[in-house]
Amino acid sequence: MTTLYTSDHEWLRIEGDVATIGITDYAQSQLGDVVFVELPKVGRSLKKAEAAAVVESVKAASDVYAPITGEVIEVNEELAAEPALVNSDAGGKAWFFKLKIADNSELGGLMDEAAYAAHTA
């Protein structure tokens, strides 16, 4: 299992041909209190960099982008019901959706943990 990061502060956990996607703890700390999460529909095909989900904090709405191309195979219904999970457990329980990876080569452009730490330093 590998965890990768985007410069837009999404994380991806890669297990076989499935990527589980969420936003980083750094991102949630910048957003503040999350009050609403809009998730993509299961079955939707997402292109890399396409707006896939929306996180609304008390003050503003922010897009979550698909870090890679793929098909949405599962969304986190628990997160839709309890958006505050993003603040309490961004890297764990607050995953957003799972993508069936379309093109493994896209993973090469993403950051590892050390590179992401440097990016947010």
Added chain:
Amino acid sequence: MLARETSPLKQTPLHALHLARGAKMVPFAGYDMPVQYTAGVLKEHLHTRGNAGLFDVSHMGQLVLKAKSGNVADAALALEKLVPQDIVGIAPGRQRYAQFTNDDGGLLDDLMVANFGDHLFLVVNAACKAEDEAHLRAHLSDACEIVSLADRALIALQGPKAESALAKLCADVSAMKFMDAGPRRVADIDCFVSRSGYTGEDGFEISVPADKAETLVTALLDNPDVLPIGLGARDSLRLEAGLCLYGHDIDTTTTPIEGALEWSVQKVRRSGGARAGGFPGADKILAQFAQGASRRRVGLKPDGRAPVREGAALFADPTSTEQIGKVTSGGFGPSLNAPVAMGYLPISLSALDTTVFAEVRGQRLPLKVAATPFVPNTYKR
């Protein structure tokens, strides 16, 4: 290519205190202001509703209007040339909400006017204060002296524990009722105190000399019931209270009637009143009192959990292409644990419980016209 203007942000007398308290600062109306502290907007909002929140509103303008005759009634009569409110009728020690109007009946700013016995004390919005002062000078200089109190800070203490917190530093604030206003000695500092605010909660606004502001605020924050609150929560509090934010819910294109502010125009200034009209845009505003306006500001409650924010277009049904209005303020109401909004609708669609639709990210979300305030106010009348 034009160089971007980068005028430095102004700081309030409490700037260092905000930084020391861990505030996240943002540019607002030309000032570097705290948008939130470490607790965050949600907790700050709920703390204010349950305890007491302390807000730095020093960016707002404070002005003195003094009649050259020395008689406060002459200053009041002069100000009535610029606002549709009954200013003459503000008793000494009382305060009233007012608006500067333009020739089209639109609003140049909203403001508070207090009668301090021998002069009027005005509080105006930060973004408008230079224009407001110029407006006063242009029209009232013959009769009045206009003094900008730039050397004073302004703080708001809001919430159910505001009275007990402030009473520790100034015993007689407990006797004040909503909209009472006047000089008070707070923590041995000469202040102007009004029992008012803009959160829907009971509370006070305190004008304090700039060099004493930090002393006063530190004394208030020594009380564990009081926490510093940023502009983020101030906005969600005033939205839940159904109060207009100038430049958003009201502006130069909205009249007091369209803005649902008829209550703020006393009968004496309306048609048939002893001092009817005589303010900019009176023809249009008085005609709207008689005939009604074609649109109106309403409260809006989105059906789902998704906040509907400022600027969202409103439609009569899920498929119509004709926009009928727009959201002027919207967000999440922490006290209600639900989204709330305000916006303008045609009169025919402004009745309570009417369903309209807001376009959000390409979807039409249903909202119901709802009574304001969304959260009942707790003013001590």
